[in-house]
Structures are given as C-alpha cells and as structure tokens.
Amino acid sequence: MPGRGQPISFPGFIPLPRESLLTADLVDVESQPLWPVLIETVHALVMYRYHKRYISTVLNEKPGITPKQLSLELRIPLGEALVILHELKTEQEAKPTTT
Numbered sequence: 001m002p003g004r005g006q007p008i009s010f011p012g013f014i015p016l017p018r019e020s021l022l023t024a025d026l027v028d029v030e031s032q033p034l035w036p037v038l039i040e041t042v043h044a045l046v047m048y049r050y051h052k053r054y055i056s057t058v059l060n061e062k063p064g065i066t067p068k069q070l071s072l073e074l075r076i077p078l079g080e081a082l083v084i085l086h087e088l089k090t091e092q093e094a095k096p097t098t099t
Contacts (some may be wrong), residue, residue, distance in 0.1 A: 042083040052084050
C-alpha cells in the first residue's frame with residue numbers, strides 16, 4: 001500500500017502530470033483506461049444534464065475555455081468539466097456544417 005502522498009497505481013494506467021490534466025487536450029483523455037469510469041460517474045451526477053446544457057451556451061461565448069477554467073467558473077468538478085467539454089466538442093464535430 002502506498003504511503004501518504006504517493007499515488008495509487010492501477011494496471012494499465014498511464015499517469016499524466018497534474019498540469020496536463022488541467023489544460024488537457026481532450027483527445028488524450030480517451031486513451032486512459034479509467035476514462036469510461038469517469039464518464040459513467042459524471043453521467044450519474046444529478047446536475048449533469050443541466051450543466052451540459054448551460055456549458056453549451058458558455059462555449060458559444062468562450063470557445064477556447066479549458067476544463068480547469070470551466071471547473072473554476074462554474075464550481076463543478078474537474079472531471080465533470082472534462083467529460084462535458086469532450087462530449088460537446090465531439091457532438092459539434094459530428095454536426096454537418098452548413099454553408
């Protein structure tokens with residue numbers, strides 16, 4: 001068992017520096033083995049769908065907002081911000097562009 005302050009390791013887990021999670025490229029998080037667990041956890045949050053709807057309007061005003069900035073501004077968990085931003089950006093990329 002790790003001592004105080006030492007990270008717990010999971011089989012197959014690739015540790016990322018804490019700073020990289022705060023400014024994470026949302027593509028990188030998908031490769032993490034615990035990503036599906038985080039998604040499931042966030043989807044179980046009572047306020048998830050309301051936060052997601054509100055964040056979709058925030059993205060119109062601040063398209064380059066980072067997960068950390070979003071987490072701090074809305075006072076939501078960083079994991080929730082990561083999942084919601086990832087989902088909204090994926091949905092936005094999947095929409096056909098009309099010109």
